[in-house]
Amino acid sequence: MISIKQAIPRGLSVARTLAPRSFRLVYRQSNITPVSFYSSKVIPLTAESYADKVKRDERYSKLNDSDIEAFKSILQDSHSLITNEDDVAFFNEDWMRKYRGQTKLVLKPKTTEQVSEILRYCNERNLAVVPQGGNTGLVGGSIPIFDEIIISLGSLNKIRSFDSVSGVLKCDAGLILQNADEFLKEQGYIFPLDLGAKGSCHVGGNVATNAGGLRLLRYGSLHGSVLGLEAVLPDGTIYSSMDALRKDNTGYDLKQLFIGSEGTLGIITGVSILCPSRPQAFNVALLAVSSYEAVQKVFVGARRELSEILSAFEFMDGKSQLLTSRHLKADHPIESGEYPFYILIETSGSNKDHDDEKLEAFLEKAMEDGLVDDGIIAQDETQVQNLWAWRESIPEAxxxxxxxxxxxxxxxxxxxxxxxxxxxxxxxxxxxxxxxxxxxxxxxxxxxxxxxxxxxxxxxxxxxxxxxxxxxxxxxxxxxxxxxxxxxxxxxGLGFQKKNYIGYSKTDIEIKLMKDLKEHYDPKLIMNPYKYI
Amino acid sequence: MISIKQAIPRGLSVARTLAPRSFRLVYRQSNITPVSFYSSKVIPLTAESYADKVKRDERYSKLNDSDIEAFKSILQDSHSLITNEDDVAFFNEDWMRKYRGQTKLVLKPKTTEQVSEILRYCNERNLAVVPQGGNTGLVGGSIPIFDEIIISLGSLNKIRSFDSVSGVLKCDAGLILQNADEFLKEQGYIFPLDLGAKGSCHVGGNVATNAGGLRLLRYGSLHGSVLGLEAVLPDGTIYSSMDALRKDNTGYDLKQLFIGSEGTLGIITGVSILCPSRPQAFNVALLAVSSYEAVQKVFVGARRELSEILSAFEFMDGKSQLLTSRHLKADHPIESGEYPFYILIETSGSNKDHDDEKLEAFLEKAMEDGLVDDGIIAQDETQVQNLWAWRESIPEAxxxxxxxxxxxxxxxxxxxxxxxxxxxxxxxxxxxxxxxxxxxxxxxxxxxxxxxxxxxxxxxxxxxxxxxxxxxxxxxxxxxxxxxxxxxxxxxGLGFQKKNYIGYSKTDIEIKLMKDLKEHYDPKLIMNPYKYI
Missing domain, CATH: 3.30.70.2740 (Alpha-Beta Plaits)
Structure with a gap:
């Protein structure tokens, strides 16, 4: 790691430099699994914690033995159907240990056709369901509230195809994001989304929740990069636009409705997504600044001067870094003191020399202008990962x-x-x-x-x-x-946590239009009830 | 203009260079108006040309005098209501002189509320309507087939606001694209869409048809860059998500349905769009190549080596350039002969020296590899515009x-x-x-x-x-x-031309879902009938 005062010695009013130092961190913490947060304490049932807000809707049938038999017949594999209480418990809880559901049944279909048969059956029988991806959500969206059946996409996890000319990846919804990105790395491409939970979250879950993540700034939202989807509607209809090319203006863009619908319209089973070429050169700098005003000014400058190579601009307050330091049991990489705010800047481009020159010129000016108090620049891939850890470990910390x-x-x-x-x-x-x-x-x-x-x-x-x-x-x-x-x-997303608060962000007309749409696609309201809208 | 054999003399197997030359072209042809194609010949009525395919749907009422009075009362301005036959004729025809409708009435509302009152009235009265933006479409989507009332957005053409920190532009739907981009240029921003008809087409029409254009490669599709819309539904309901910020995961992304819906679900009256910072440096090169295979290879190389600065990669066959040469009454800028294919490459970035270096290294390699036979690089803004003219004039030619x-x-x-x-x-x-x-x-x-x-x-x-x-x-x-x-x-888009051919690109399930959605929002089917699906 190199201090920016070493890297950029010209024109600094303060000439103090910091010696490069090693970290005690050994890996980039990207594998957030529910297990890592387990403690002995029992999580209260969500239905009990929020008994004043939610009651079981009696329109939904209760699961019986003949339902189990029907699902066994659809899945044709005893491992794909979980009823054992201990095993089911794992799926009933979220990783924050905040929500706990009461399902008695988890189904793990292996094909889109099985998902279709399951939903058709549930729709006919008025059985409510919760689609569950990597269960890394933060608003209780993938946890049942009462006895809704969990349909886990974990066994639908294959890469279907990759076109190395166009960069289009087609995969099952249950593919883990990190697995997708590692596959793409070998092909010279990058997944246009990155987030801390990448080691557990599913591509389908990312799409269902319209995940934004760390590099939206560079690669834009999933509404732009997802080219096609395969999704099963509540009545078992399989909708597919998986063959769509980059540009296709033939009719309403139906797939958009599923992006961010949090499992309330249907279950996404396949994703076709446009992946950018993987940049050849990465730079990461961690900066210390004295005020939130300085954060804003550094951002405006970075967008102007780093422009097309800016791929992430993250800020963290000093308090978040203090918790992270305790959690990681490590000293902060910027040793010169505690600062009110920190900034992580990532650049990525096709020419390392050009990128270095742009970044150094930018940082030199930012220090001259008194906006940046101290900072370090990663010198190799390990240091890149270590600096990212100070940002990505905050949720766990x-x-x-x-x-x-x-x-x-x-x-x-x-x-x-x-x-x-x-x-x-x-x-x-x-x-x-x-x-x-x-x-x-x-x-x-x-x-x-x-x-x-x-x-x-x-x-x-x-x-x-x-x-x-x-x-x-x-x-x-x-x-x-x-x-x-x-x-x-x-x-x-909204999930369970924010269901009742949507009115703070949407007008009555918008909410009415959404409810109409929900009823249009899911008239029996079996999909992920008690949540969203 | 400089030949790439002058700019990049190293390592060329053929050392011949071309002297810089001046063009007779004086402007970038971006102002395609219907008028420029007028001839004395009368365009046949679309209803007659396609009498075998389409009949007037008798569910729609015929316009009467009390309707006119009602519209006068809504618009409160005689200039906003056009019934004079000669004036109406202008709106009944498309610029290609291929389609001609038979409306007797053009309405030009000045506010969203007027659009709402007009649609509510038409819906109650079963009067069919055609929304019309700049009328630069290519599939007959903005022309009535029979007597549908034209609702022109031409008088709803104001910039509503611009946030110079976030780059979010809010404007009326009838704002002309070029006016939007010129405004943004003064602010240091760029509209994330560019196309030949920019001098006439409307931002709202761009969104309604999900226009792609020349720089989609760099800035992505409108599904990603449009942040919010204001649209009037057939029953007069005003839907608005104009206040949405860059990231907003609170419910279904309803605005997406209007993007590319070609006026069949409602009328877009306002657009909120995220605009990127305007690049500081532009380069344009025009290359001659011998085969379509070479075009593909140059593209794959450009995407890899020019990467983040590549902002356009257009190809043209030799036949298109011959027609353009006749149309422009100018010699082709590449003088060394006629080639089967030409490529226009644009780069845009924040550092001219870096961009020049990347482009020159890329072109040098492409010539060494025998992929590029000849080419020229624009040396100033006028030459940039002149080279673009050879691409953008093709539709007129x-x-x-x-x-x-x-x-x-x-x-x-x-x-x-x-x-x-x-x-x-x-x-x-x-x-x-x-x-x-x-x-x-x-x-x-x-x-x-x-x-x-x-x-x-x-x-x-x-x-x-x-x-x-x-x-x-x-x-x-x-x-x-x-x-x-x-x-x-x-x-x-589909418009009138491709209505009957959607089955070549979409499955029966997709088409059924689209028809269901159309009926959900427009149960009386008054919006832009005889088209789309």
């Missing part, structure tokens, strides 16, 4: 006390960090927060996120989930966001 | 004989030019084609398009529109495309 309330919001850039300050102030006023005092329910409220996309992650690290904390945070946070014309969900 | 059959298709890259060869051969076999013999109905079949997007434009330049030629071309062309799993419309 946020659970250091036992749990976390996560808010993932879009706000105008100027207001982005104001929400963290407002939430922190409110928690302090109520006497609920202390990073070291274990008698307080809240450890810390931290902020980080994708500045380039106007996307803030506000994490409230807690020692336990409690109604008192929740009531202090909600609807306060949603009202604050609404007052700034923000969105209450930038990328995590 | 295609009408040199009086008319043109246009096919806009997606095909796998390897098959892209095969369609032009197949169509040419078939026309020759039938004895229909000769570039100089005025007794033959067809002048020439030419091919050009966006290689980077797998998008071919096949133009069959004709001396007159005739059933004989049409029957030789269709459904032959659609069957050929289907056999290669292509799309019969890459970007021009």
């Amino acid at each position: 946020s659970t250091i006390g036992g749990g976390v309330y996560k808010y993932d919001v879009s706000l105008p850039l100027a207001d982005l960090y104001g929400l963290v300050e407002a939430a922190s102030e409110r928690l302090s006023q109520e006497g609920l927060v202390d990073i070291d005092d274990a008698s307080k329910p809240v450890v810390e409220a931290i902020g980080y996120g994708h500045v380039g996309d106007g996307n803030l992650h506000l994490n409230v690290a807690v020692r336990e989930y409690s109604k008192r904390v929740e009531n202090v945070l909600e609807p306060f946070i949603y009202e604050w966001i609404q007052s700034k014309k923000g969105s209450i969900s930038a990328e995590h | 295609s009408t040199i004989g009086g008319g043109v059959y246009k096919y806009d298709v997606s095909l796998p890259l390897a098959d892209l030019y095969g369609l032009v060869e197949a169509a040419s051969e078939r026309l020759s076999q039938e004895g229909l084609v000769d570039i100089d013999d005025a007794s033959k109905p067809v002048v020439e079949a030419i091919g050009y398009g966006h290689v980077g997007d797998g998008n071919l434009h096949l133009n069959v330049a004709v001396r007159e529109y005739s059933k004989r030629v049409e029957n030789v071309l269709e459904p032959f062309i659609y069957e050929w495309i289907q056999s290669k799993k292509g799309s019969i419309s890459a970007e021009h």
Whole structure:
């Protein structure tokens, strides 16, 4: 690792340089599995925690023995049908240990046709279902609330084809994102989406939740890069646009409806996606700055001067780095002190010399202008991964006390960090927060996120989930966001957590149109009930 | 203009260089208006030309005097309501002089509320309507077939707001694309779409037809860059997601349905779109190559080596350049001979020196490898525009004989030019084609398009529109495309021309789902009938 004061010695008012140092980190933490957060404590049933908000809808049938027999007949494989209580428990819980469902049955179809037969049967029998991908969601969208049947896509996980001229990857929905990207790496391509949970999350789940992630700034949203989908509708109809080419203007773009529909219209079983060529050169720099105002100014400069090679611009507050440092049991890579804000900049391009020159010129100017106080630039792939770890480990570090309330919001850039300050102030006023005092329910409220996309992650690290904390945070946070014309969900989706808060981001007309659409495709409302809208 | 053999003298097997030369071209032909194609000949009524395919649907009411009074009362301005036969004629015809409708009434609302009142009235009265933007379409989508009322968006043409930090432009649907881009240029931004008709086409029409254009390769599709829309549904409901931020995962992305719906679900009245920073440096090179195979190889190399700075990769066959040369009354800029194929490459980036270095290294290698026979690089903005004219003038040059059959298709890259060869051969076999013999109905079949997007434009330049030629071309062309799993419309849409051919690109299930959706939003089917699906 090299200090930017070493790399860019010209014109600095402060000549102090930092010696390169090694990290104790050994890997990029990208494999967030539910298991890693297991503790002995039992998660309360969501239906009980939220008994005031949700009741089982009696329109849905209850599972009986002849249903089980019917599913066995469809799946023709005893391993694809899970009824054992201990095994089912794994699927009933989310990795944050916040939500727990009560399903008695998990189905793991191996083909699209099996998904179709299962849904047709459930629709006829009024059996409610929950599609589940990698179960890495953050809003309880993939967990049953009552006894909804879980349909796991985990066994539908093959690469179907890859066209090395066009860069079009076709795969099953259950393919793990990291597996997709590693396959593409060998072909000289890159998956146009990257996120911390890549080691567990599914490509289909990414599409169903319209995941944004770390490189949306460069490669755009899935609404642009997904070319076609295969999805099973509640009545068993298999919709497919998997053969669509990059440009196809023949009729309504139906696949778009499934992108971000969180399993409420049907189950995505296949994805066709346009993948960009893998950049040859990567640079990652971690910068320390003194104010959120400086973060904004550095961003505006980076977009202008790094332009086409800028592939990530992430900011993290000092509090998030303190928690991460404790979680990773490592000293922060910027040793010269604790700073209120940190920025991670990634560039990627086709010519390392050009990229180095652009990045160095940009950083030199940013330091001359007094915007950047200190910083380091990764010198090799290991250091790249280590710097990314300080960003990607924040979600796990946020659970250091036992749990976390996560808010993932879009706000105008100027207001982005104001929400963290407002939430922190409110928690302090109520006497609920202390990073070291274990008698307080809240450890810390931290902020980080994708500045380039106007996307803030506000994490409230807690020692336990409690109604008192929740009531202090909600609807306060949603009202604050609404007052700034923000969105209450930038990328995590609505799921169970935000079902009742959509009105803070959408008009009555929009909500009515959505409900009409839901009923149009799922008239019996069997798909992922009690959630979304 | 500089020859690439001058710019890149190293390692060339042929050392011949070309002297820089001046063009007789004076402007970039981007202002395609219907007027420029007017001739004295009367266009046949579409309803009569296609009497075997389409009949007036008697479910629609006929316009009466009390309807006119009602519209006058809504619009409150006599200039916004056109009934004069001569004035109405302008709106009844398309610029290719291929389609002619029979409306008696054109409405030009000035506000979204007026659009809403008009549609509510038409829906109640069963009056069919055609939304019309800049009327630059190529498939007869914006022309009435019978007496449908034209609702022109031409008076809804304001910029609503621009955020210079986020790059989000909000505008009325009737804003002319070139006006939008010129405004953005002053702000240091660029509209993420460019196409030949930019001087006339509307932003709303671009969105309604999901226009692709010249720089999709770089900035992606409108499904990714449009952030929000305002649209009026047939019953007068005003849907708006104009306040949406870059990332917003709160519910179904309804706006996507309107992108590419060609006025069949509602009328787009406002657009919110994310605009990229305007690149500081542009390069344009025009290359001559000997085969379509070489075109493909140069493309694969360009994508790899020019990577993040590649912003356009257009190919043109020699026949298209011959017609363009006659149309522009100018010699081709590459003087060393006539070549079977030409390539236009544009790069855009933030550092001119870096871009020059990348482009020169790439071209040097392409010449060393024997892929490129000759070429020139623009040396200033005028030369950039002049080179682009050789690509952008092709649509106009295609009408040199009086008319043109246009096919806009997606095909796998390897098959892209095969369609032009197949169509040419078939026309020759039938004895229909000769570039100089005025007794033959067809002048020439030419091919050009966006290689980077797998998008071919096949133009069959004709001396007159005739059933004989049409029957030789269709459904032959659609069957050929289907056999290669292509799309019969890459970007021009379905409109009237391709309504009956959607089955060549979409499955029965897809078509059924589309029809269901159409009926869901437009149960009385008043929106742009006889077209699309």
